[in-house]
Amino acid sequence: MAKVLYEKRDRIGYVTLNRPEALNALDDELNDALWETWADFNADDSVDVAIVTGAGKAFCSGADLKTFIPKWEHATMLDARKNAARGIGGGITRGQHRITKPIIAAVNGFAIGGGFELALACDIRIASEKAKFGVFEVRQGLHQGDGGIVRLVAIAGVGTALDLTLTGREVSAEEAYRLGLVNQVVPHEELLPTAERWARMILANGQQAIRSAKETILEVIGRPLDDALRLETVNGYSSVGDFREVAERLQKFFGK
Numbered sequence: 154m155a156k157v158l159y160e161k162r163d164r165i166g167y168v169t170l171n172r173p174e175a176l177n178a179l180d181d182e183l184n185d186a187l188w189e190t191w192a193d194f195n196a197d198d199s200v201d202v203a204i205v206t207g208a209g210k211a212f213c214s215g216a217d218l219k220t221f222i223p224k225w226e227h228a229t230m231l232d233a234r235k236n237a238a239r240g241i242g243g244g245i246t247r248g249q250h251r252i253t254k255p256i257i258a259a260v261n262g263f264a265i266g267g268g269f270e271l272a273l274a275c276d277i278r279i280a281s282e283k284a285k286f287g288v289f290e291v292r293q294g295l296h297q298g299d300g301g302i303v304r305l306v307a308i309a310g311v312g313t314a315l316d317l318t319l320t321g322r323e324v325s326a327e328e329a330y331r332l333g334l335v336n337q338v339v340p341h342e343e344l345l346p347t348a349e350r351w352a353r354m355i356l357a358n359g360q361q362a363i364r365s366a367k368e369t370i371l372e373v374i375g376r377p378l379d380d381a382l383r384l385e386t387v388n389g390y391s392s393v394g395d396f397r398e399v400a401e402r403l404q405k406f407f408g409k
Contacts, residue, residue, distance in 0.1 A: 157186040166203040173209025178217035187243020206259040215266025240299040242271035253364035259348040270301035278335040284326040291321040365392035
């Protein structure tokens with residue numbers, strides 16, 4: 154059975170983690186399959202937005218500890234150095250995190266540990282009312298190593314990053330929304346249709362502009378103000394490769 158299901162429909166790539174019996178825990182095989190999926194999504198001109206979710210009752214329960222712990226128990230510094238080039242979740246946490254096409258997480262259930270890191274690595278997060286989040290690594294004597302701290306600070310601030318990381322507590326979908334960790338909470342049966350509506354809103358825009366904007370947002374994080382303003386200006390004014398699309402869009406706008 155394939156550990157990742159990948160479909161393409163109407164310019165949307167549907168990515169489903171498919172280890173429901175293990176709460177979609179990330180073992181090497183699933184990570185490798187996700188890496189190939191994200192590489193395909195990035196290269197395929199027929200898809201512009203991805204929606205990632207999990208089969209069964211979990212979005213992703215994080216690293217598969219049965220295989221993860223033995224692998225790192227006797228690891229060397231060189232092993233850690235090699236690992237720095239390729240994070241979990243198939244690389245969107247680290248390694249393929251510069252994909253400029255938008256990725257939407259449809260969080261259907263538990264997003265804990267590395268699964269929380271995977272959700273945070275997506276650009277938009279839609280949560281089922283059944284979704285649960287948490288930095289559960291600390292319960293096992295570990296902490297985030299695949300972008301979880303970096304993105305928690307960037308998305309929700311230092312206070313929330315400290316709160317969730319130091320306590321390891323479970324966070325409901327509603328609290329995640331209040332903390333700014335998710336964009337919307339919906340009834341469980343409306344999760345995928347809602348994610349698709351967000352995808353279609355993105356698809357209605359100029360895709361070169363969308364990709365340039367995402368790239369720019371990621372690039373300005375942490376830069377001094379003058380550098381950030383300069384980068385935004387250069388990227389914004391150079392993001393149009395062919396003004397015919399802009400002209401057509403303006404014609405439709407003024408025609409209204």
